[in-house]
Amino acid sequence: MKRRLFWLLLGLLAVLVACMALGLGPFGRLGTSPAPGGKVRVTASFYTMAEFARQVGGDRVDVTTMIPAGVEPHEFLPTTQDIAGAYKSQVFVYNGAGLEPWADKISGDLGAGGVVVVNASDGIDLMAGEGSAYDPHVWLDPVLAQREVDNIRDGLIRADPKDRSVYEQNTAAYNQKLAALDGAFRSGLASCARRDIVTSHQAFTYLGKRYGLDVMAISGLSPDEEPPPQKLAEVARFARQHNIHYIFFERLVNPKLSQTIATEVGAQTLVFDPLEGLTQQEAGRGEDYLSVQRENLANLRRAMECGS
Ligand SMILES: [Zn+2]
Known part of the structure; x- marks a missing residue:
């Protein structure tokens, strides 16, 4: 509709x-x-x-x-x-x-x-x-x-x-x-304990290919599309199988689904910002594409348990 x-x-x-x-x-x-x-x-x-x-x-x-x-x-x-x-x-x-x-x-x-x-x-x-x-x-x-x-x-x-x-x-x-x-990104994600991540919507095709990430997205290409219940079960299974400790969410999208899965598999949530728009607060703090991408990298390194 x-x-x-x-x-x-x-x-x-x-x-x-x-x-x-x-x-x-x-x-x-x-x-x-x-x-x-x-x-x-x-x-x-x-x-x-x-x-x-x-x-x-x-x-x-x-x-x-x-x-x-x-x-x-x-x-x-x-x-x-x-x-x-x-x-x-x-x-x-x-x-x-x-x-x-x-x-x-x-x-x-x-x-x-x-x-x-x-x-x-x-x-x-x-x-x-x-x-x-x-x-x-x-x-x-x-x-x-x-x-x-x-x-x-x-x-x-x-x-x-x-x-x-x-x-x-x-x-x-x-x-x-x-x-x-x-x-x-190349050096920061070079030696990590895991390559698998769970993200909010499917925004990682290019970034994931570039740096060798294995990505499971909760929603489709658009974050507004409500995924079917079997998809949530599939994501939870993936998170358990790969022993995932962090589920990513986005600032411009309701974090409910990410939180639900995190709770279900005993993981925490972390922000990955796909830079589709800054929040008012980010804009106010003078954040920009480069600074947000550096934060994204830091959070990916945390979730993927990357060494120095
Ligand atoms: Zn998007």
Whole structure:
């Protein structure tokens, strides 16, 4: 039912977009325009895309995040205001790979309206998540994240060619930090007592492959999908078989299922943040992609009992 409602809303969205493209409806004809101070106006779908765009764009860009802090992106649907904002921006950045199906719907129209559309996962070999759907969580792998940063750089250069060297330098500097993060994961997870972990939703296809984790996820690709009871029994069995002491949960998702399984198998819970959005508190503390990933690594090392 939830799915059907989703597709119905997506259909309405498509009609709305068509009206806006024709200059009908409450917004008049929309056009791209620079932000105050001559900055490049960028709209990004969710936190990590916005963070990468800020890192590449530096003081040359003004980035708006469509999905607000504290909101989980898998089931997000933009408001008409959000869509109007995307039409006014010069660059629109989204992850793609099925995370934001509404963005696939509007990307053609945005492009026709003069917006440079960046599908950040473009060119990455996508891996299957569940069934026929791809796992969209490429940004959690610090190596693939660099590819997304490159794609964002190319989009900003297309929109603002005169600042090409700024974007190239910023990209090189940030990718160096991502490469260092990759090094930290590689060495930090090299010698561990266990490779098996239990996580909240299926976000680990790329990270798990990169660092050799064996991952059992409680929910599917989207954390909002309630798993069937037999799945919970399967996860509990996996946790017992592999003598697992920690079950991961996420800050933006109700921890109930993780807690239930932890209690059942006598384990504790730990946070793994898939960086789909910061909480208000994290944003307030000045946390960012790199700092949260370092926390993720520390918690993985604890759960996997890794040596120095
Ligand atoms: Zn996710």
